[in-house]
Amino acid sequence: MSTSGPAPLLSPRKAARGLRRDTLPAVTMAAPAALGLLAFVVVPFGLAVWLSLHNVRLDSPTPPGWFGLEQYRRILFDPNFRGEFYRGLLNNLVFAAVVVPVQTALALALAVLLNRPLRGMAFFRTFFFMPVVFPMALVAVVWKLIYARDDLGMLNAFLDTASFGLLGPYDWLGNESTALLSIIIMSIWQGVGLQMVIILAGLQGIPGDLYEAAALDRAGRWRQFVHITLPGLRNTLIFVVMVTTILSFRLFDQVYVMTQGGPQEATTTVMYQAVTTAFDANNVGRASAITVLFFVIVLVVTLVQRRLLREEREVA
Amino acid sequence: MSATVHRRTHRRRAQGRAGRAGAYLLLTVLTVVFVAPIAYMVIGSFKPAGEVIDGLSGFLPRDLSLGNYTGMLDRFDSPATGRFSDFYLTSLIVAGVVVLGGLVVNSMAAYALARLRWRGRDTVLMVVVLLVILPFEAIAVPLFYLLNDHRNTYYVQFLPFVASAFSIYLFYSFFAGLPKEMEEAARVDGAGPWRTFFLIIVPNSKPVFATVTILSFLTAWGSFLWPVMMVDQPQRRPLPLEIAVFQGQPPYDWGQIFAFGVLMVLPVLLVFLLFQRWFVQSVASSGLKG
Numbered sequence: 155m156s157t158s159g160p161a162p163l164l165s166p167r168k169a170a171r172g173l174r175r176d177t178l179p180a181v182t183m184a185a186p187a188a189l190g191l192l193a194f195v196v197v198p199f200g201l202a203v204w205l206s207l208h209n210v211r212l213d214s215p216t217p218p219g220w221f222g223l224e225q226y227r228r229i230l231f232d233p234n235f236r237g238e239f240y241r242g243l244l245n246n247l248v249f250a251a252v253v254v255p256v257q258t259a260l261a262l263a264l265a266v267l268l269n270r271p272l273r274g275m276a277f278f279r280t281f282f283f284m285p286v287v288f289p290m291a292l293v294a295v296v297w298k299l300i301y302a303r304d305d306l307g308m309l310n311a312f313l314d315t316a317s318f319g320l321l322g323p324y325d326w327l328g329n330e331s332t333a334l335l336s337i338i339i340m341s342i343w344q345g346v347g348l349q350m351v352i353i354l355a356g357l358q359g360i361p362g363d364l365y366e367a368a369a370l371d372r373a374g375r376w377r378q379f380v381h382i383t384l385p386g387l388r389n390t391l392i393f394v395v396m397v398t399t400i401l402s403f404r405l406f407d408q409v410y411v412m413t414q415g416g417p418q419e420a421t422t423t424v425m426y427q428a429v430t431t432a433f434d435a436n437n438v439g440r441a442s443a444i445t446v447l448f449f450v451i452v453l454v455v456t457l458v459q460r461r462l463l464r465e466e467r468e469v470a
Numbered sequence: 471m472s473a474t475v476h477r478r479t480h481r482r483r484a485q486g487r488a489g490r491a492g493a494y495l496l497l498t499v500l501t502v503v504f505v506a507p508i509a510y511m512v513i514g515s516f517k518p519a520g521e522v523i524d525g526l527s528g529f530l531p532r533d534l535s536l537g538n539y540t541g542m543l544d545r546f547d548s549p550a551t552g553r554f555s556d557f558y559l560t561s562l563i564v565a566g567v568v569v570l571g572g573l574v575v576n577s578m579a580a581y582a583l584a585r586l587r588w589r590g591r592d593t594v595l596m597v598v599v600l601l602v603i604l605p606f607e608a609i610a611v612p613l614f615y616l617l618n619d620h621r622n623t624y625y626v627q628f629l630p631f632v633a634s635a636f637s638i639y640l641f642y643s644f645f646a647g648l649p650k651e652m653e654e655a656a657r658v659d660g661a662g663p664w665r666t667f668f669l670i671i672v673p674n675s676k677p678v679f680a681t682v683t684i685l686s687f688l689t690a691w692g693s694f695l696w697p698v699m700m701v702d703q704p705q706r707r708p709l710p711l712e713i714a715v716f717q718g719q720p721p722y723d724w725g726q727i728f729a730f731g732v733l734m735v736l737p738v739l740l741v742f743l744l745f746q747r748w749f750v751q752s753v754a755s756s757g758l759k760g
Contacts, residue, residue, distance in 0.1 A: 179663040180586040187579035190633025201612040289692030291710035311525030355754035407694045441611045449608040
């Protein structure tokens, strides 16, 4: 394309006018997506805030009534309602507190393992990544069976055999103390491959001569990992950690398929409550308030991420 | 002196060999962990219902038949249950429109934002960047309220997802990194923004189109929360919603449920296995911009 022939035919002034003439095509090009975002993202989010300040029910003969901050007061402070919300938030936090470090560490370990110049690494990578292409609803159905409670359930049968009959059987999803853990393990299985390939790409961006220099200095594998690999992956890891944290707060599909929030409230989540409040309880106002609170959490996480990334740039 | 050196290199080489064997052993164990649930589903889909939940022998390929597949297709054979082809069609329509419509609409917007000069551009760009952090979950409830009269349609299932701030952002990052000379020549030759975009920019941006295609397809194909809220009519259910309903209805026929699962994931799995290097690279590149 670079037929760098004679000087441009247009004078700079005409070129500038040409640029200004971009306005019509530019606006036309941006319009479909902009309208879509406006109609299906911006307006609904504004509506969420509005609805959260009202008492709204679907198919109700009475119009939405002004409710002020009552929905928020009930969710956050009312002894009759707050328990459920805080339990959901706690479950989200526990999920994040386990999944974020474990899944990231596992993804990092897998990526470092696969990054070694050995044969067949692409073959293994295929298997570790495979669960990522599975829809979460399907994964949840399969694992529900793996977690089946009697001694014929796959996981129970495996533990029984591996421990010579000492362990199990457990009611993985039916017991308050193991239900959330079971969902966590399954989610890590499904999600770790995605992080792994992102970290692998990050690893390949670290210059190889850094390792050569370190090897000349007699730095062992571990010291190379701490002093070259980890700093080189800093931005990638921050990205991965933040995406996983936000994903932890979006937790819904697995819960809906596997436990419906139970047993008791052991696996309820903020999003699960938003949906059931809107749907089963037909309380759109309160569900919207939960949604707005959910967004505030996500926003805080993101702002922390931006902060961390900016500090990195200033240091660099 | 040289003996110590010799011994050291010898030891290191032996260590390397042991390390390599250890690495392969570890990788093999991990592979088993990652593949076992998938293998369980695939094998179970060919086994009689009673033998699916049967401890570790669930992995044994015994008494295999296509009975679950034919049985499952027979089970979904009326408008009341929805036909299997209905679920597939819904998923295909939704994913098809979201992916294709999204590629066109979002790449055009990203081009206007990255390469054209117009009033309001910076504002629009800022709004798009802000919207990237707004997950769909945050607007699902009001959208459900807003679109309640359009339940059980195809369009309500895809419309909210065609325009995507995240896709625009991915396109934007890529277009912004293209060399200026690429389009300058075309502009000087008198080509307007439209021709420049379709004839110069699009053909030179295959990687980002691949990334957006794969990411938006996987998201649309697995979409669950929105159908849960908007679809109750069996004929309009996409595959993930139907498998969730199917597995919750007694009598539970796990062989058939697994057969459903295999058919649901098979096309995606095939595309992944055929183009996997390219597939993995595309997905991985989405993280580098962070």
